[in-house]
Amino acid sequence: MNTLSAVSRPELEPTIFDLSASGRRATAQAPALANCTVPANLRRRVRPRLPEVSELQALRHYTRLSRLNFSIDTNFYPLGSCTMKYNPRGCNQYAMLPEFLGHHPYAHASLSQGFLESLFELQEMLCDVTGMKAVSLTPMAGAQGEFAGVAMIRAFHRQRGDFHRDEIIVTQAAHGTNPATASMCGFKVVEVPCDATGDCDIEALKRVAGPRTAGIMLTNPSTLGVFERHIAEIRSIVHGVGGLLYYDGANLNAILGIVRPGDMGFDVIHMNLHKTFATPHGGGGPGSGAVGVAERLAPFLPIPVVAKSAEGYRFLDERDCPLSIGRLSGFMGNAGVLLRAYIYIRMIGREGLRRVGEFATLNANYLMARLQQAGFQVAFPARRATHEFIVTLKAESRDLGVTATDVAKRLLDFGYHAPTTYFPLLVPECLLIEPTETESRETLDGFAVTLEAILNEAREDVSRLKEAPYTLPVRRLDDVRAAKQLELVWRPDP
Amino acid sequence: MNTLSAVSRPELEPTIFDLSASGRRATAQAPALANCTVPANLRRRVRPRLPEVSELQALRHYTRLSRLNFSIDTNFYPLGSCTMKYNPRGCNQYAMLPEFLGHHPYAHASLSQGFLESLFELQEMLCDVTGMKAVSLTPMAGAQGEFAGVAMIRAFHRQRGDFHRDEIIVTQAAHGTNPATASMCGFKVVEVPCDATGDCDIEALKRVAGPRTAGIMLTNPSTLGVFERHIAEIRSIVHGVGGLLYYDGANLNAILGIVRPGDMGFDVIHMNLHKTFATPHGGGGPGSGAVGVAERLAPFLPIPVVAKSAEGYRFLDERDCPLSIGRLSGFMGNAGVLLRAYIYIRMIGREGLRRVGEFATLNANYLMARLQQAGFQVAFPARRATHEFIVTLKAESRDLGVTATDVAKRLLDFGYHAPTTYFPLLVPECLLIEPTETESRETLDGFAVTLEAILNEAREDVSRLKEAPYTLPVRRLDDVRAAKQLELVWRPDP
C-alpha cells in the first residue's frame, strides 16, 4: 500500500480467524496442565479450528464488531411485533449477582430458596397480569410457549377421550410461528381471513369451526396493529364447537393493565417476557415464553413449576404433575431471563404495568397521526392503532417503484432501525411500526420527519433509495447470492 | 427538513441538556419522598441545572458519546509515555466484587482483612519489583507520587537539620510534572541539558550539583526513549554532593524484570500503576502513583500504609509514623485501582513481569526498525529504543511543511490513535511512539505501513494532511478559538 484514501465508512472488521496466528497463546485463562487420560482410540487427532489470538485481540475484535450493530441502547428501534423497549440495567445487574450466576439448577432446594422465591412470585404476578389461573415459566421463547400451549390443548382433548380434533385455526395475519407450531404439534392448520378493517372474518370462522377444531390461535391486538373487536363472538364460536382459545402474547404490551387475556376468554396463553417485560433481546435471544392457563388446563402445564409450601419453595416434577405435557428444556428454561422479568415488574409495579399499555398505545397512535399528516397511507385508517400500526407503501410502490425494503434501508442511513417489513404478509409493502412506551416524543418526531424526507427523496430520485444504505459498514447486501453460493463457514484463502 | 443527504460521518450527539424536558422524571432511581428538614434560611431556592431525561435517554446518550472515543479496546493507541496496554478485564471484575465496592474506608480492621491483605501484598511485591525497601500506595497518580517523593526528600534533609538545600535538578527532557512538582514543594528548579545521544550532560550536571542540591529527578529510560547510560555516574555525583535521586517511574514498563531502580541507586521512586501495571486510564484517570523508598527514607512515607502483625492487617496512621510527610488523600488513595494492579501482577507473575520489559522493548525496537526502513528519521538512531522511541519530522516539516500534528491527525483517519506529539519538548516535530508489549506484530506492521503511506501522501499533496481528520465526528478543531472565546458550560439558546 502506498497511498491511502480517506475512509468514508467504518472499516470492515476481519474475521477472528484472520487475526489468528499459529502458536499464539496470550491468555491468563488456561488452567494448569494435566495429562490427557482419554483412551487412545477415542482421542482427538487434529485440533479444532479455533482462533489463536491474544485476549486483547479477541476483546478488541468483538468490541469493534459490536459497534457495527444497531441496538436499543444506540438507536431508535421500532421493529414491529418485537417490542424493542428500554431494558433497565438494574435487571441485568441484580440477575447477575455472583450467587445467582453460580447457582446450579440441580442444587438442593435448601440452597435455592432465594432463586425459587423470585420465580414463584413471578408466576403469581403473571397470573394476575393476564387473568390466568396458573403459569409455567419454562418455555424458552414465544415459539416454545406456543408449542407448550398447543400441546396442552391437545393433551386436554385427549384426556377427555376426544381424539378427533386435528385442526388448529389461525388467522391470515398470524405470525409464522403459529402455523409452524400447530404443525409441530401434529395438527392441520386452517387459515381464516381478516376483513377489511383488520378484524377476523367471523363468517369464515363459523364455516371452518367444528368438531375437528382443537382450538384457535389468536393475537389480540393482532399483528395488524388493531384490537380484535369480535373477540367475544370468536370465543363463543370456538368454545361452542368445543375448541379452545390460544392467546399469542407477543402483543401483550399493548393491553397491559387495560384488558386481560383471561378476561377475554382465552384458555391458554404465552407471554414473550423479552418483549413485554423488557428482558434484553441479545441479538436474537434469549427470550422467555412463559405460559398461562385457565383452571381446567392447569394439570397439563409443562414442568418444572415452582410450588410453595410450609417448608419453602421447590420445583414440581413429573411425580407431582402426572398429566403435565412434560419438559421442554433440560433444566429450568431461561432462568436468568426470568429473574430479569421479575425485577422489571417489581420496579414498575402495579401502576407501572398499566402505564406501559397506555403509553405504548399513546406513542403508536401519535406516530400514526404524524405519519398520516405527512402523507403516508396506513393500513387501517379507520381504526385506532394499538401499540403498533402499519404503513403501506402500496401507492408509492406503484407510482414510484419504491419498496418497503428501500425505505427500510434508507432509514438506516439516518440512524433509525427499520420497522418490521413484509409482515404481516397480507398487507403489501408494509412497515409494521412499534415505537414502545419508553421512547420520547422528540424521538418519534425525529423519526416522522425523517420518514417524510425519505418519501420526498423517493419522489425526486428513487435511485437514491434503491442503493441505500450508504453510511453503514456495508452497502446493500446480496441476499440471493448468500442463499445460492452457500458460504457458511470461514475457510483460509487457498 | 425536507430532503436529506447521506450522512458521511458519524452524527454529532446533542448535549444531555438538549435532550432534557422540563418535568420529565423517568427513572426508577429516586427513593421515597421525605420532607426537607433544612432550615428555611439555608434552603436552596432554584433547582440546579441538571438534565431531566429518561434512563434510556441517558444510557443512549452516553453510550453514543462513548463511541466517539478511541480507546485501547477499539484502537491501537501508541501514545508515548502513557503505556496504553491491554487492561485485563479480570482485574476489573474481581476488583468490583460487591463486597469490595461496598467497603467503607473507615470500616473496622476486622471487616477489612481481605482488602488489606491484598494491599499489603501489593506493597511487598512492588518493593521486590523496584528494589526499594518500603512502599506507600496512597498517591493517586504519578504527579502525586512525585509530590510525595520530593516532599520526602525535603523532609529527609530537614530531619538531618539540613535546611539549605533548595534546588531540585531535572533534565531538559523531564516530563512537565517533574518541575511542576519541585515548585509545588517549594524548590527551585534547575535544568540540565541532554547530550546528542540522549543521555544526561554529565559535565553540566557537575556544574549545577552542589550544596544547594536537594535531589535530582530522573526518568530512566528517559522520555527520549533511551536508557540513561551514565546512571552510575549521576548517582555518584548527586550522592556526592549530598543530594538524593528521585526516579520518575512512568517508564518502568521498559525495564520490568531487567533492572531495578533500587539497584541503579535511586533513593525514592514513584510508579504509575495505571501504566506499568495495566490499570485502566479511564479517559484521563484514575491512576495510582505508589511510591517506594530506600531504607533511610522509609520513616517519611505518606500514610496510610498497611502493616501486618499477629492480629492481622491494619493501616498505620500518624500515631505510628510520626515522621511521615502525612496524608495526600482523605482515605486510602485509589484503593480500587490498587486491587486491579494487585490482580494484574498475580496474573502475570514473576516470569510475566520480566516478559513485560522484554516484549515492550522488542516491540519498540521492531517498530523503530520498520519506520527507519520506511524512511523516517528517528531522534537517536545510534541508540536502542527502550519501550518507546522518537520519530522526528524535522526534515519533512522543513521540506514539505508538514507538522507532527498533521501526521497525528491523519493517523486518526485510519483508526490509529496518534503517538504523543511535541513531547519531549527538545526534539522538534516529534512523535513519541510506545507500542507496548500487548500489541501483535501484525498491528505494528499495519501501523508502519500506514505511517509510510501518510508520508507519501504528504509528498504528493500536503494539504490532504493539513485538513485531516476527515472521517471522525469532527474535522480539525480550532484550539485557538477554544481558548479565546471561552465557552466552558452549556447555555440554552437565547
Place this chain on the structure above:
Amino acid sequence: MPFIPHTVEDVRSMLSIIGVSSIDDLFDEVPKALRASFLDNIPPALSEMEIGRIMSDRAARDGHVLNFIGAGAYEHHIPAAVWAIVTRGEIYTAYTPYQAEASQGTLQTIFEYQTMLASLTGMEVANASLYDGASALAEACLMSVRANKKLHQSRILLPKAVHPQYRRCTQGICELQKITFETIDFDPLSGRTSWSAFSSAESAGLTAVVIQQPNFFGIYEDVDALTDWAHQHGALVIAVVNPTSLAVLRPPGDWGAKGADIVIGEGQPLGVPLSGGGPYFGFMTTRMEHVRQMPGRIVGKTVDLEGRPGYALTLQAREQHIRRGKATSNICTNQGLLMSAATIYLSIVGAEGLERVANASMAKTQMLMDRLSAVPGIHFPLDGARFHEVVMSVPVPPERLLEQLANRGIAGGYDLTHDYPELGYCLLVCATETKTDLDINRYVAAVTDVLNSLQAAGA
C-alpha cells in the same frame, strides 16, 4: 414514571394531535365489559435500590455454594472479558439481524461461531443456536425424520444412558409427530450402552439412533461401533456431545467409517454461567447435504453492491416466517447472546485452552474419586473410562446425604435414584478445573462427616 419519558405537556399535545381528549379514549375499541384489569396481587413499584436490596438479600441467602454437580450443566471458569463484551448494549439490546446492513456485528459473530462449532464437532455447517441441549435433541430427531424420508414410520433408538431430561424433553416434543422411541439399556458394569441390546434392536425401518458421548454417567461410549451399526442399517446418527470434551475426544464427524450425521449438545460449558438452569444454548451441526433440513437461523457470507464482503441470514425459506406451517421448526427467537458468549469464550481460550480445561477437569474428577475411595461405604460401581463425571454409590439414601451437605454449603451431586432406581443409592458427581485441592478435601471431609453422623444416628 419509571422508564416512561413523557411530560404532562407531551401527553397533552400528543393527544391533541391524535385528536382525542384522553389516553383512555385510545382504548375505545376494546369492549367495555372486558376492561377490568385488577392487578391486586402486583405490589406497588419499588425503586431500583429497593428491589436491588431484595435480590441481593436473596442471593446472599442462597449463598456461595461449593458445587460438585454436573449432570449436564458444568461450572467452568469464564474469562471476565466474555461477559464484559456481551453485555455491551450493542449486543445485549439488539435483536435478530433482520436488517443485515445494521447488524454486521451479530452476523459476523454468528458466522465465526458456525465455523468454530462445525470444526469442533467435525461437521460442515452449524446453525446460530437452539434453545438448549435437551430441546436441540428433539429438533435433531425431528430433523432426522425429514432427512431420512424414505421411511413412512419413524423409529429412533434412544439409549438409557442419554441424559434423562433430554430423553423426556425429546419424547414429549416428538411424540406429537408420531415418532416412536426405543430405549436401549446400559451395561451395569461399565456404564456403557449395552452393545448386545443395541445390536439386537429391530433394525429394519430405523430413522436414527442417538449416541451421547460421554454419556450421562460420564462414561465413553464405543461410538465407532454404534455409528457403523446404525449406518449399516440405514439409520442416521445423532450425536449428543459435551463441547468441552471435544477438545480431547474424537469429534462426531470422525465416528466410525462415515461419521455422525447430526450433532447437538448443550453449549453452556462454553462460557455460560450456571445461572440456575439458563439461559444456555443448544448447538447443532450437520453435513452440507442436510443443511436445508436444519432448523434455526443460518448466516452466510455474501457481498454488497460494491462487492465488499458482508454477512446475512440465509436459507430463510426453511423458517417459520416464510414457510409457516411447513417450516423446519417453529423456532424464532433463539439464544443469540449465549452463542456470542461462547464465540468469545472459544476465541479467548483457543484449542489449547479448551484442551487444558478438559484435561484438568478429568484430573480433578479422578482426584476426587481417589480420595473418596478411602471413605467407608463409598464406591464407584461403573468401571468404563470416563470424562469428568462419575457415578458414586453411597450407603444412605442420596437425598439425606445431599441435604446434609447442603447445610454445609455444598451442592453434593445429582441424585440418581429417581431416574435409575436399578443403580441403588447412587449420586452423579463432577469436579471441573474450578475445584482446588482444598475444595476436594472439603468435599471428602464433609461426606465422611455426614455419613458418620447419619450412621451413628441410624445405629
Place this chain on the structure above:
Amino acid sequence: MPFIPHTVEDVRSMLSIIGVSSIDDLFDEVPKALRASFLDNIPPALSEMEIGRIMSDRAARDGHVLNFIGAGAYEHHIPAAVWAIVTRGEIYTAYTPYQAEASQGTLQTIFEYQTMLASLTGMEVANASLYDGASALAEACLMSVRANKKLHQSRILLPKAVHPQYRRCTQGICELQKITFETIDFDPLSGRTSWSAFSSAESAGLTAVVIQQPNFFGIYEDVDALTDWAHQHGALVIAVVNPTSLAVLRPPGDWGAKGADIVIGEGQPLGVPLSGGGPYFGFMTTRMEHVRQMPGRIVGKTVDLEGRPGYALTLQAREQHIRRGKATSNICTNQGLLMSAATIYLSIVGAEGLERVANASMAKTQMLMDRLSAVPGIHFPLDGARFHEVVMSVPVPPERLLEQLANRGIAGGYDLTHDYPELGYCLLVCATETKTDLDINRYVAAVTDVLNSLQAAGA
C-alpha cells in the same frame, strides 16, 4: 504468555529485522552490573480463575457489611446503568483527550459535567476533576494564594469542624509553600464553627477562609455570616461541600452577599462506590475571573474547520505540560472515570432525584437518632441543625463498641476520640437513603446489646 501475543516465529523474524540475535541484546546499553532483577518475592503467575478465586474468597471474608459510617464517604444507591456505561471499553480504556477529534465522547462528557457542577455549586466554571476532596482542598488553598496575589504572606483560616483528614492533607501539601493555617474552634454546644473565634481572628492579611457545609459533624454552618466576614476582610472564601446536600442547600455561589470564591468537595456521593476509599474524585468550581488560576483540565466548546461544534481541552497554558515549573498544579492524570460516572449519575437522578436522596438521607438519620435516643447511655451532644450525619456520645470507649458491632457485621461509625478528644467518647454516625427501617432497628438492637454486655462485663 499472558497478554503477550508474540509467537516464536514472530520473535525470530522481528529480531532479524532489528538486526539482533536475542531479546537480551536489546538491553546491551544497560550496564551489566545493574542487571540483577531478582523477583523472588513475586509469586509465579496464576490463571485468572485462580486469582479470581482468591479475590472472591477475600471479598467474602470481608463480607456484606451493614454500614453506618459516613465521615466523608457516603453509601448511596448507584443506578446500575452508571457503571454499565463507564466500564465500556471506549470510556474505561481511553486516556486524557489529547487528540480532541478522537475523544469527543470524553470531551463532551466533561463539558456536560462542568455545566452540572457549576450549576450545582452556583458557580461559573468547573474543572474536569481533581484527585479527591481532601487534595482538592489543598489545591483550592494554593489557588487562593495565586488568586489573592496582593498579599506576600499567606494565611488561611481552617476551622476545626472541617474534616480532620482534609485538614491534615491540606496542611501537609501547602506547608511546603509556606502557607500558614490557623485553626478556628467550634462551639461545643451546637457543633458549629464558633462565630466568636472566627470573627476575632486576626483579619489583616488573610488570604482565604475555609468553610465546610455541612461541617464534619454534619452540622450546618452559618455560611452567610462567615462568608461576608471573610469578604469584608479581603479574604477569599473556599467552600467545602457535599454535592448531594446541594440539592437542598443554598449553593456556595449564593452564600452571603457575594458568594464563595472557590468551591471544592468530594464527588464520591455522586455515583461512585465506597470501594475501600477510592478511586473517588475531587471537584472544583469557581468564578470566571479566577479560571486561569484553576488547576486541572478544562474543556471548552469550539468549532472544527467546517464550523461544526466540537470540544477540546483548553487553557492548557495553566498546565504542567506547557508551563512546567510555573504551572497552576502538577496534576496530570486526574479521576476521569469517576467524573464520567458522576455525570451519568446526575443525568439519571436529575435535580429532583438528588433532592429525594438528600431528604431521604436526612430522614433516615433522624429516624436513627430517634430510635437511639431510647438506648440508655446514648445521647447526641451537638444541637445544631444537621444534614445526614450525627455525633453520638456513648458510655464506653468507641473502639470497643465498634469492634463488637463489627463482629455482628455492622460498620458502626467513625471513632472521634483521636481527632476530637475534647468530645469524650463520641462516634460520628450516618444513615443514608440506603438504610431501611429494619436496618436501623438492627443497628439499634446491636448497639443496645453490645452496651449491655460491655457494661455487664465491666460491672
